[in-house]
Amino acid sequence: MKWDIPSLEELEDAVWKCTACGNCKTAYDFGPPPTYGEICPAGVEYGFDGNMASKGKIAFARGILDGQLEWTQEFVDDIYRCTICGGCQNQCELDHKPVIPEIIEAMRRKAVSDGVGPMPSQKVIAQSMRSYNNPYQGPRRVRTDWTRPFKKAKKPIKNIMKENAPILFYVGCTGAFNLPVRNFPVATASIFQKLGLDFGILGENEICCGSTAMRLGDVDEFKRVAEANMKTFKDLHDNHGVETIVTSCAGCFRAIKKDYSLSDEYEDHLGGLKVIHTTEFLFNYFKEGKMEFTRELPWKVTYHDPCHTGRHLIQFDVDEDGSRQWKGSYMGKNEETCLYDIPREMIRAIPGIDFVEMERIRSNSYCCGGGGGVMTGYGDWAAKNAGLRVQEALDTGAKQMISICPFCHFNLNEGSKRIKSNMKVYDLVELIDMVL
Amino acid sequence: MTEMPKRSKTDSQITKRLCEIVGEKNATDMKHIRYAYSYDLSFVMPKLPDYVVMPTNVEQVQEVMKFANQEKISVTPFTAGTNIGGLCIPENGGILLDMKRMNRIIRIDEESHYAIIEPGVSHAQFASALAKYKLRFSWPVGPPSASTSSCSISHGIGGLSGRYGLNSEEITSMEVVLPTGELVRVGSCAIQEDAWHSCLPLPRVDGLFTGWLGTTGVVTKIGLRVHPMPPILKVFTASTENIGHMASYLRTLGNYEICDDLTGVSWWLSQVPIPYPYKPKPSDVPEWISFATTFSWTEKEKQAREEIWKMVVDEETKKGSSLKETEYPEEALRARTQLPSQIVGSTKNYTKQGGAGISWPGTFTPVNKWEPVYEEWKKILMARNLSPSVRVTNYRGVHYGMLRAMIPFPKKDPASIENARQAIVECLKVDLDNGGIPYKPPVDFGLEINKRAHPGYIELLKRVKQMLDPNDIMNTGKLAL
Numbered sequence: 001m002k003w004d005i006p007s008l009e010e011l012e013d014a015v016w017k018c019t020a021c022g023n024c025k026t027a028y029d030f031g032p033p034p035t036y037g038e039i040c041p042a043g044v045e046y047g048f049d050g051n052m053a054s055k056g057k058i059a060f061a062r063g064i065l066d067g068q069l070e071w072t073q074e075f076v077d078d079i080y081r082c083t084i085c086g087g088c089q090n091q092c093e094l095d096h097k098p099v100i101p102e103i104i105e106a107m108r109r110k111a112v113s114d115g116v117g118p119m120p121s122q123k124v125i126a127q128s129m130r131s132y133n134n135p136y137q138g139p140r141r142v143r144t145d146w147t148r149p150f151k152k153a154k155k156p157i158k159n160i161m162k163e164n165a166p167i168l169f170y171v172g173c174t175g176a177f178n179l180p181v182r183n184f185p186v187a188t189a190s191i192f193q194k195l196g197l198d199f200g201i202l203g204e205n206e207i208c209c210g211s212t213a214m215r216l217g218d219v220d221e222f223k224r225v226a227e228a229n230m231k232t233f234k235d236l237h238d239n240h241g242v243e244t245i246v247t248s249c250a251g252c253f254r255a256i257k258k259d260y261s262l263s264d265e266y267e268d269h270l271g272g273l274k275v276i277h278t279t280e281f282l283f284n285y286f287k288e289g290k291m292e293f294t295r296e297l298p299w300k301v302t303y304h305d306p307c308h309t310g311r312h313l314i315q316f317d318v319d320e321d322g323s324r325q326w327k328g329s330y331m332g333k334n335e336e337t338c339l340y341d342i343p344r345e346m347i348r349a350i351p352g353i354d355f356v357e358m359e360r361i362r363s364n365s366y367c368c369g370g371g372g373g374v375m376t377g378y379g380d381w382a383a384k385n386a387g388l389r390v391q392e393a394l395d396t397g398a399k400q401m402i403s404i405c406p407f408c409h410f411n412l413n414e415g416s417k418r419i420k421s422n423m424k425v426y427d428l429v430e431l432i433d434m435v436l
Numbered sequence: 437m438t439e440m441p442k443r444s445k446t447d448s449q450i451t452k453r454l455c456e457i458v459g460e461k462n463a464t465d466m467k468h469i470r471y472a473y474s475y476d477l478s479f480v481m482p483k484l485p486d487y488v489v490m491p492t493n494v495e496q497v498q499e500v501m502k503f504a505n506q507e508k509i510s511v512t513p514f515t516a517g518t519n520i521g522g523l524c525i526p527e528n529g530g531i532l533l534d535m536k537r538m539n540r541i542i543r544i545d546e547e548s549h550y551a552i553i554e555p556g557v558s559h560a561q562f563a564s565a566l567a568k569y570k571l572r573f574s575w576p577v578g579p580p581s582a583s584t585s586s587c588s589i590s591h592g593i594g595g596l597s598g599r600y601g602l603n604s605e606e607i608t609s610m611e612v613v614l615p616t617g618e619l620v621r622v623g624s625c626a627i628q629e630d631a632w633h634s635c636l637p638l639p640r641v642d643g644l645f646t647g648w649l650g651t652t653g654v655v656t657k658i659g660l661r662v663h664p665m666p667p668i669l670k671v672f673t674a675s676t677e678n679i680g681h682m683a684s685y686l687r688t689l690g691n692y693e694i695c696d697d698l699t700g701v702s703w704w705l706s707q708v709p710i711p712y713p714y715k716p717k718p719s720d721v722p723e724w725i726s727f728a729t730t731f732s733w734t735e736k737e738k739q740a741r742e743e744i745w746k747m748v749v750d751e752e753t754k755k756g757s758s759l760k761e762t763e764y765p766e767e768a769l770r771a772r773t774q775l776p777s778q779i780v781g782s783t784k785n786y787t788k789q790g791g792a793g794i795s796w797p798g799t800f801t802p803v804n805k806w807e808p809v810y811e812e813w814k815k816i817l818m819a820r821n822l823s824p825s826v827r828v829t830n831y832r833g834v835h836y837g838m839l840r841a842m843i844p845f846p847k848k849d850p851a852s853i854e855n856a857r858q859a860i861v862e863c864l865k866v867d868l869d870n871g872g873i874p875y876k877p878p879v880d881f882g883l884e885i886n887k888r889a890h891p892g893y894i895e896l897l898k899r900v901k902q903m904l905d906p907n908d909i910m911n912t913g914k915l916a917l
């Protein structure tokens with residue numbers, strides 16, 4: 001399989017498009033009324049301009065490319081002190097905008113290939129990926145522990161390798177191995193069963209999607225698991241009747257949908273399959289009136305937009321051949337594919353729910369602080385940042401915070417504990433399961 | 437892991453002391469951090485600071501200054517570095533004093549219409565806070581993330597300058613740490629700690645800290661006049677075939693003092709983005725286009741402004757002007773009237789095609805000199821394949837005017853940077869010889885200004901600088917004295 005994953009050198013022209021205007025440092029909207037908010041978790045924590053937003057990250061890239069900067073321990077550290085949330089990217093309007101996260105990841109890839117990255121605590125992930133096919137050092141058999149209640153209740157979940165089904169529920173490593181968020185796959189499978197869907201899981205044969213490896217710059221490891229997964233998915237489609245892959249993890253969703261598309265065999269392997277996030281998948285049932293919320297939930301809730309189901313899914317319109325403006329000109333963006341309205345619509349439809357918004361939402365959502373390998377590399381900072389986000393949620397008067405990403409979920413919970421708040425974090429599937 | 441590259445001037449003892457003052461996390465001599473402060477978007481050559489320090493309170497600023505003064509280390513104040521003149525690029529290395537962490541809005545006095553803010557407060561932050569009181573400031577057409585305080589002390593201009601003049605004229609009081617570390621106050625807050633409403637009627641010592649390019653002290657708090665926000669916006673847009681007719685129109689309309697912002701731009705500047713390299717203007721479109729921004733409290737007030745505007749158009753038409761009511765390009769108009777501006781702030785309309793670089797000959801030039809200077813600039817810029825993307829703006833009615841060419845260029849290519857630099861300096865000379873004065877001048881401009889200056893003026897500057905900064909540590913070299 002051939003991959004079109006650019007090196008930093010290949011992105012040099014894009015790097016030289018940045019004016020250092022600093023527009024990316026804050027999320028500002030004219031309104032009226034004008035709104036303003038911090039958007040860069042790294043900037044909030046570390047503060048120097050180099051740490052701040054794409055202005056800083058591109059300065060690093062520029063320094064590497066023009067030979068001014070050589071690797072030091074601290075420099076590598078600062079390249080990994082970024083959640084790759086894309087908050088900065090959303091503020092930029094120049095031609096390099098579409099590739100800002102790629103520039104950051106390309107620096108990480110360079111650090112890895114030069115033998116200086118990722119950070120020591122993140123190397124554990126790389127090792128775990130190689131030994132266990134997941135970033136949590138979880139033995140294979142533990143992957144299906146969450147299915148026990150279903151076995152007990154005599155409602156077993158199909159092993160899709162053994163029994164065909166049109167829907168593959170791709171659980172993801174976080175839901176399977178990370179105890180505090182294990183209710184995720186449980187709730188998802190429970191909803192699927194309540195809806196009478198014919199679905200299965202890969203069980204012990206599921207391997208990591210490669211998202212974390214990719215975010216850390218470990219491109220070889222990413223390719224290894226991505227290629228294996230793509231082959232599995234093709235096999236499931238060709239031989240086991242699978243038409244749809246549903247995933248409840250924002251990271252897996254982004255990886256399968258976007259990162260895998262960098263392969264020249266993407267169409268061949270995944271062309272016949274629909275890859276969909278649980279939220280959107282369920283929304284289709286909801287829209288068609290096939291999923292009714294019957295019970296009341298008298299909660300005051302707010303919603304946190306995960307980066308991976310939000311701005312990471314923005315589609316950028318680039319003048320590829322120069323026929324409209326010039327070659328490579330960034331023409332505009334399309335947010336239709338971002339999961340902004342769908343979760344909100346479903347939350348609002350739950351009887352008894354009082355839904356309130358935080359200040360920074362949708363494309364200007366403030367990252368929980370867990371992405372880009374930060375939760376593993378810098379757990380303390382990740383939780384501290386999540387505390388800031390939880391505080392923003394508390395300021396709305398909400399008592400529960402909803403999201404659709406197990407990473408955000410875990411990290412926001414850590415943040416809530418850290419600021420000693422009573423804020424409870426739920427995944428949307430947990431709520432839906434409660435009211436179905 | 438490779439070794440940290442050899443450093444020319446950093447001294448770990450100095451770093452240690454700076455860390456003691458502001459905390460480990462807020463001071464560093466690491467090269468990758470310093471590198472990010474070594475350049476900006478202008479043609480000014482990059483230069484590395486030796487240390488970066490982020491104070492979080494006034495006492496820390498004082499300690500840093502005392503230490504720097506004692507050790508004779510240069511200090512360059514910085515908030516966002518977007519001044520378009522390399523003013524935060526340290527000519528002499530030393531400490532880059534990043535003030536962004538002092539970003540409290542201390543007071544918004546909704547009755548007396550002033551606010552007290554710290555230097556790290558951005559336009560975006562201030563705008564959203566003021567909007568809650570239906571108040572506004574004269575926002576520059578620049579990055580929303582840049583500092584309101586730095587804009588004001590640098591004689592910046594904004595969307596209300598047509599009515600109220602420069603943003604430095606809005607300063608009501610200041611707290612400043614001198615280069616030697618003492619804390620001083622100017623304006624009413626100097627007499628009564630809590631009174632930040634006016635610099636007058638005291639002697640105007642606030643002038644010691646405005647327009648000095650960060651060479652005389654570190655502003656730690658600033659009082660600024662703010663203004664009510666009338667609900668009805670009406671923008672009058674008109675075009676002319678040439679700068680002469682445009683200048684006449686702006687002068688006549690300016691006489692009535694009904695506009696918050698009264699600006700004319702050449703065709704090249706009205707494009708999003710400015711064409712780079714130079715592209716000829718289509719022959720069937722006018723060369724100049726203008727917007728006149730007015731705000732009214734009532735429909736009747738708006739109608740009265742419309743009546744005045746029509747009178748002006750009639751007056752100009754009678755003079756034989758090519759003036760016509762025109763549609764201003766939609767995005768360009770939003771960029772200039774929805775302030776602070778995301779579009780201009782992101783430099784989209786300036787550099788998107790040029791590629792990362794912009795500099796300007798930005799000047800205050802009397803309205804009657806706009807025409808001859810523009811015609812010369814056009815020749816200079818076009819000869820170098822650069823667009824004559826020029827703006828003219830009235831301040832305070834017709835009292836004075838801005839004349840500026842915004843020049844994009846690709847930062848990746850040294851020859852293109854030099855081409856732009858030479859063109860801009862040439863333009864500047866023409867303007868200076870016509871009585872114009874550049875604002876936020878990079879050193880290249882400073883040299884040209886000082887060459888022409890009265891010897892007594894230069895001597896006075898030197899004496900004031902010597903009095904305030906005996907060791908010449910603050911933004912060393914920027915005044916080109």
Ligand SMILES: Cc1cc2nc3c(=O)[nH]c(=O)nc-3n(C[C@H](O)[C@H](O)[C@H](O)COP(=O)(O)OP(=O)(O)OC[C@H]3O[C@@H](n4cnc5c(N)ncnc54)[C@H](O)[C@@H]3O)c2cc1C
Nearest residue numbers: 515516517518519576577578583586587592593649650655
């Ligand atoms: C696209 C674009 C358009 C622009 N349009 C406008 C415009 O319409 N009007 C306008 O006025 N400006 C404009 N600017 C310039 C600039 O953005 C603004 O003036 C801005 O508010 C300056 O803030 P800053 O934080 O970037 O200042 P900096 O560049 O960080 O600092 C400016 C100067 O102040 C000094 N300084 C900084 N902090 C202190 C302190 N605490 N004490 C003492 N000295 C200090 C610095 O040393 C430097 O000399 C524009 C810039 C860009 C990129």
Ligand code: SF4
Nearest residue numbers: 018019021022024092
């Ligand atoms: S990344 Fe974009 S918004 Fe940020 S400094 Fe560069 S050009 Fe400006």
Ligand code: SF4
Nearest residue numbers: 040082083085086088
């Ligand atoms: S991706 Fe997120 S954390 Fe990284 S620099 Fe941009 S805003 Fe900051």
